[in-house]
Amino acid sequence: MTKLQGNRSNNMPLIIGTLIAAALIALALFAGRGKSGEQASTASGAAASAKFDLSNKPVVGDASAPVEMIVVEDFKCPACKQFEATVFPKVENEYVSTGKVKVYSVAWPFLAEVAKLDEDDSKYAAQAGECAYEHGGAEAFSAYKTILFRAQEDESKVWATKARLKELAANVSGIDQTAFASCLDNDETLARVEANEEEVEASGVTGTPTVFIGGKKVENPGDYGQLKSAIDAALAN
Template sequence: MTANTKITLTVLAVVAAVLTGLFVFARPNTPAPAAQPGPQGAPPTVPAEVLVRPDSHKLSTAADGKVTVVEFADLECEVCGAIYPGVERLRAEYAGKVTFVLRYFPIPSHRNAELAARVVEAAGRQGKLEAMYQLMFETQREWGDQQTDHRATFLGFARRLGLDLPAFERDLDDPATQARVLADRKDGASIGVQGTPTFFVNGAKVSGRASYEVLKAAIDAALAK
């Protein structure tokens, strides 16, 4: 190897090292919102401004705002459907004492999950969000876990609730409706939601398989503080 060749190889190696360093330091750094440490021995909590956005849907509201339960739900998820009666029972038992918030988290592998969330969102434009949310879970066995598009089924739900159908379809297909649903899912992913249902009580993720008893215990503990 000649001296000129050695010099050329050395220069190339230096240039490569410099470019690599510039690439590493130039990468954008946009970390997801970090969970905040809880009191000693308590699970970490997620910032309230991420869990409950100004446009988040509150199914029930507590006047004092002391306890808030947030559910990231997939309307096609069978486990979400199974816990739904327990959530409704808790809403009735803690009416006026606990705020319950619905966040959309449609799983991509569920054919109709995102569409169902858009249906609920579109119904909300006509003041029927809660009624459509309830109808979705009460009829889930009719349309869930299928590889068939159920738009026609959901239009039937809109008729059943007495919605203005032309307006409903416009809202259903409005890109802003899809963006609203996906914004919820993005928030969930940013704080570690990986499946549904995922519950948070006052910012602390409820661990283990969700059930009426587990959620009630977490709510009671938060109310007792």
């Protein structure tokens, strides 16, 4: 611990004056930071609009559903696992199964890179998801995504190895296992994943999960009330 040095009684006026000056400076900085934070938030919100080619994205729901919902996730993301376990089932029950909303999935593999891991298993998992869709269809992809999130381990370690991803895929009967293994081993969907990354960045996404309803970003998708309001507004339009 750093201590003040010198004679306590002689230095007391100086100390008090210094503390008052520091407090005034801190208040000024806080006020300035708050204002710039509001401006940054507004600018970010204005820029966050969906710029995705949905023709090749995994999708669940009626093709004629009037509202498009896009979910951007990383299979290593704990918040995404929570979203899929607690929020998405409500959307599925109230809106997808009733033909009102169709949901597109976009994998954004960024966590392994942020954590500076030896292997980019975020990208492996994203590729595996695309391989499941390619060699099993939308239903198989949806089942595989559920299994991936259930099998999720600590985001700070490499767990989504290609070997593990193939083991998990074996639990989905709709996937052609031979074609899936070849797809993953040969990085056949890598270009698609990297194209998704470019679209995610162009859409102003800064974290996962990010949800767009009718092309507009939902600020707090983990709050089902906010998500429901956004969907109902899109349906009304």
